[in-house]
Amino acid sequence: MGYLGEFEQLILFSVVELGDDAYGGAIRETIERRTGRVVSSGAINTALGRLAERNLVMSRVAEPAAGRMGRPRKYYSLQSAGARELMASYSTIQAMAGGLIPRLTDLAEG
Amino acid sequence: MPKSRSPGVLRRLAALLIRGPESAFILADLDDTMERELARGIPLWRARWRYAMNVFASAFSVWRTRWRMPNLGMSWLDVKLGLRMLVKQPGLTLVAVFALAIGIPVGLVPAHFANAIQAPLPFDEGDRIMVLRNFNVATSDPETPSLYDFMQWRDELSTFGALGAAKTGGYNVNAEDGRAAPVPGAEVTASTFDILRVRPLHGRTLISADEVIGAPTVVVIGYDLWQSRLDGDPDVVGRTIRIGRVPHTVVGVMPKEFLFPYRDQLWLPLRVSALADEHRLGREFTMFGRLSDGISSEEAQAEMTTVGLRMGVEDPDTHTWLRPEAVPFTIGFFGLPKGGFQSMPEFYLVQVLTLLLLVVACANVGMLLLARTASRSSELAVRTALGASRARIVSQLFTEALVFAVLAAGVGLLLADRISVRFDWMENLLPFWVDLGVTPATVLKALLLAVFSAGAVSVVPALKVTGKAVQRSMQRAAAGRSGVRFGGMSSALVVADVMLTVATVGLAVGLWNGLTEARDGMDIQADRFLSAQLRIPRIEPADGAAFDRTEFMARVGATQRELVRRLAAEPGVRGVAVGNVLPGMDHSGRRFELDGENQSGVSENRWAMNARVDVDFFTAFEQPILAGRGFELSDLGEDGSAVIVNTTFVDRMLEGRNPIGRRIRYGARTDEEPGPWYEIVGVVGSLGMNQAALPGRDAGIYHPAAPGEINPLRLAIHVGDDPTSFTPRLRALAIEVDPTATISEPVALDEAFSFNTVTMDWVKIGAGTLIGILVGLSVSGIYALMSFTVAQRKRELGIRAALGAQRNSIVLTIAGRALAQLGVGVLLGMPIAGRLLFELRGVGRTPMDSPFVATLLVGMSVMVVIGMLACTAPTLRALKITPTEALREGG
Known part of the structure; x- marks a missing residue:
């Protein structure tokens, strides 16, 4: 099992939140809304491509809808392997952070 | 189809930059994101700004993934450092940006112009519309075919859906008093409109019945003619207008953008049958056709070759040397070779000349940056000591140069755009499909040239101040001096610089002479x-x-x-x-x-x-x-x-x-x-x-x-x-x-x-400016480098003075080296200038005629004088050094 980078974790959490409506534009908006970070559509799509190669997510292409200049949309769903890796990565961070947050807060506040 | 609210230019740029299997989804997301943001109430300008940022960041991600680009450690910090350098050294910034702002757009001109001329016709599948013509193998020139050829091809060729013919001219329209200018128009076959797949705005286009000899005289008019001479009359169809002294019935009005085949405003039926048997003595027309569906241009060419060989056997007097060929319309219309400009050696000569200017600019900016980087060698050595890798330092210097180059490319494109406005009269001389405006592809090419220029100007300084030089730099930094020693490299750079400058200045001066000589010689009022x-x-x-x-x-x-x-x-x-x-x-x-x-x-x-x-x-x-x-x-x-x-x-x-x-x-x-x-x-x-x-x-x-x-x-x-x-x-x-x-x-x-x-005045101004820029750049580059190398030798010169060397001997040491560098550069540059001038002006059998030699002698003298002036100040400084100072610095 490989480790997930921070950016990949953000994407996978967004896919979880969006459910059946997870595509590039919506994922970008979710990340920006929850974290305030602005990321590019290109970065999201290339990262999703890598995650799909590792069978962590699965994609399906929807027919172009009217009003979208005839362009297609690609939706993503989380695979069980993806869910396991995401949980493992998040647990690792949680395990490391356990009990340290108050001290971290003190340090941050000087 | 709904219209996107994303900015058109950026949208096209996005389509150009973002390539690969995921590109369609990314482009969809870009539009989608903008629509969602607008729906959320974000102002249009802000949504567009975010769209632009998204395009560039997405393009970077895609290409980085595609090329598995290593992380060189380029960062915003480097960009900020580069921006700070721009402000900190305004003189250097001005010279470098100005040089590259001229060099980059000029380097783009030939390809830009060729692409604009050779663009596909702006009709449905315009790239499948071909000109049919003969190629004379005896003279190696394309030839316009006669109506006889047209009739033969029309009957025999199956790889074209239909064939059309056109001949342009000027016609007097409702102008019995002669006050109005003639209207550009064309005689065309009725098939023309079907081949181009265009529909009239009002009425109909020409039909086969109009081509019959003795049929009523009819005309299809253009939008501008309709508006200007017929006051946009909504009932114009059926009205009669006089063309010359013959009344013609208007049967249709074409849309505003339809100006085929050049910039035409009326279309008369071409009545061909009476002339069809004139063989090669018939009138000459532009003939064209649309490739049939599923037929490639190679397949069409194969059929044309077969037909051509048969015609050669049947008509040996006229067709033995003719080989019919099909070429894209915009190439054939101008009688260019089949491969277009890109198959002409002259095109590459011009391209090389324009890129030569960029190379000269890069060489000089490179020398300026080398001198500046050398003066920063202590700082860079300290950074290395603190853990920065060689790649990191190289990347930093490249990024700093890239800031210069991108700024210069932007300034250059803006200038080019402004200057092209001054040439708007030229638009009416060019065919309707030519658009000389700055396109996304031009911007992309300018950015590529900027990256190339940044690499060219930063590579020598970067390699010189990193690697083995670092250890020495650190020792000398401790003594408060630059650690960079140029050795043979500075000589090579000066020689190369002088050579390029002599070649280009010699060429420019030669052309200038040509321009002024003959105009002065015209003894007519x-x-x-x-x-x-x-x-x-x-x-x-x-x-x-x-x-x-x-x-x-x-x-x-x-x-x-x-x-x-x-x-x-x-x-x-x-x-x-x-x-x-x-x-x-x-x-x-x-x-x-x-x-x-x-x-x-x-x-x-x-x-x-x-x-x-x-x-x-x-x-x-x-x-x-x-x-x-x-x-x-x-x-x-x-x-x-x-x-x-x-x-x-x-x-x-x-x-x-x-x-x-x-x-x-x-x-x-x-x-x-x-x-x-x-x-x-x-x-x-x-x-x-x-x-x-x-x-x-x-x-x-x-x-x-x-x-x-x-x-x-x-x-x-x-x-x-x-x-x-x-x-x-x-x-x-x-x-x-x-x-x-x-x-x-x-x-x-x-x-x-x-x-x-x-235009000639502009060319003269351009040539004059070019000479000025090249000389200015050359002087600044040579001065910077010579000044630095002489400064580096302060200690050696001081010791020589202490050991009793004469002032003259010291001056000779410095001047001798400078003269040798300048002389070798001039000697290498002269033959290049001579050859280029010979190719362009076609002067005599040998380029060694007296005006040419005089030009080169003047150019050579100017370079030597300038080079010596560049050495004067550093030499005088070196002579003022006392032995004590020199020895103390060596500490």
């Missing part, structure tokens, strides 16, 4: 002549009778004679000259041989410009006959063999010997049957035979032409001040004499050179 083109359109007999060429020529002759007679009788008119071309315009050239010369002696030098003129031509221009006699009426006719040559001809072709009585004939190539002999009967002064005023192409031969032999013809009317005020009178007289006659391009003769003197 061109601003007192009205120049105009007179054309008598050929009218097909409406009753189906065969066209009578002799009768048509007689009609043209009668019109010319009568018009000239009436013009000469006008008050204020001092003379009227008639020719197929006028002084100062581009004349066509032909190879010829001189009587008595060995055939093997005939070479490319025996090449002279031609003009056909009426017998009073030189009198009207008040040009004396310098030797021999002028033309007489007895010289006219098919048996006439008298010609007059100009003084340039005598100087260059006969080296000043007496030309009277000498004979010439054309067609001196071995595969060409020689023409009849002509006898030189007189000599006139040089009147200017090419717009670029290149002296090597100004040797001229004048032939007498009887009225009727030239159509269209050019008139030059000597009317005194403000010649264009005579235009309405000229038009009125022309229409009185023949209602079909059109008068076009009425301008003062000094503005009549089709890419007129304004």
